[in-house]
Amino acid sequence: MNCPDCKEKLDRFVDRELTNTELLEVQLHLEGCPDCMDNYEFQASLKRLVKRSCDCDTAPPAFREKLRQLLS
Amino acid sequence: MAESPAQTTFADEALGHLDTLYRGALRLTRDPDQAQDLVQEAYLRALRYQHSYQPGTNMKAWLFAIMRNLFWDRFKGSRKEDVSLDDAGDFMLYEKLRDEGARPEADVLDKLAASEVVAAVEKLPPLHREVVLLVDVEGFSYKDAAQTLGVPIGTVMSRLHRARQQLQKSLYDYAIESGIVRGSNGQVAHQ
Numbered sequence: 001m002n003c004p005d006c007k008e009k010l011d012r013f014v015d016r017e018l019t020n021t022e023l024l025e026v027q028l029h030l031e032g033c034p035d036c037m038d039n040y041e042f043q044a045s046l047k048r049l050v051k052r053s054c055d056c057d058t059a060p061p062a063f064r065e066k067l068r069q070l071l072s
Numbered sequence: 073m074a075e076s077p078a079q080t081t082f083a084d085e086a087l088g089h090l091d092t093l094y095r096g097a098l099r100l101t102r103d104p105d106q107a108q109d110l111v112q113e114a115y116l117r118a119l120r121y122q123h124s125y126q127p128g129t130n131m132k133a134w135l136f137a138i139m140r141n142l143f144w145d146r147f148k149g150s151r152k153e154d155v156s157l158d159d160a161g162d163f164m165l166y167e168k169l170r171d172e173g174a175r176p177e178a179d180v181l182d183k184l185a186a187s188e189v190v191a192a193v194e195k196l197p198p199l200h201r202e203v204v205l206l207v208d209v210e211g212f213s214y215k216d217a218a219q220t221l222g223v224p225i226g227t228v229m230s231r232l233h234r235a236r237q238q239l240q241k242s243l244y245d246y247a248i249e250s251g252i253v254r255g256s257n258g259q260v261a262h263q
Contacts, residue, residue, distance in 0.1 A: 011229070011236070017213070017214050038166070038176075039166045042176050047208050050189055050193065053186035053187075054189070054190055054193060054205070055210075056186070057095045059093075059111070063108050063111075064090055066112075067087060067090065067115055068087060070115070070116065071086070071115060071119055072083060
């Protein structure tokens, strides 16, 4: 595997959507390519940042209670 | 009238996914009041059609699908937003920052405020925003996201890829505006 192949599979690697064979190929490439490894770590951090930034909102307690009563 | 045990179980399980639905609605509508209206309507519809839910399958995905379908019914006019996704080209924030001499993670990513990331997500057109919400925020697999959105897995992948490029472009623009990076020659403004 070369760097463009790795880059092409990076989304699916970060999202854990590769097949076992593809996963091994990417892991092997990353171990020998510091630049792709840095890129992977950046993409993974960005994904975590998006999650952390967006998932702190929770439904207001009064709204939850209102729904509980509506659904019962 | 007293609720039946089956109804209680369904309601309890459904309400266990409330935060996911509320967050999704909040990001889609960008308005807390509209988000509550949308979620409430989604739950009432779910209750009405609970017979169509197959126990043991992914209730979170089922509920999210109801909610986003209602969103699209209500906001059909805004579908035209989707053609307005800027062509971010092959914009990769990591490569852009590295080429400009910054340390992409330490110098830039660690300095981005959560509010700016949320703003960048909310700036995405809804069709792209909802894929980011499902896959990146709620951790859906491509398959579950495809099922929820009623599109092929390939569409999920391509929308996600474009959404991430646009998101990275927005974050880069913000990093320049806020002085985290300096721009085309890209020295880092704050070490």
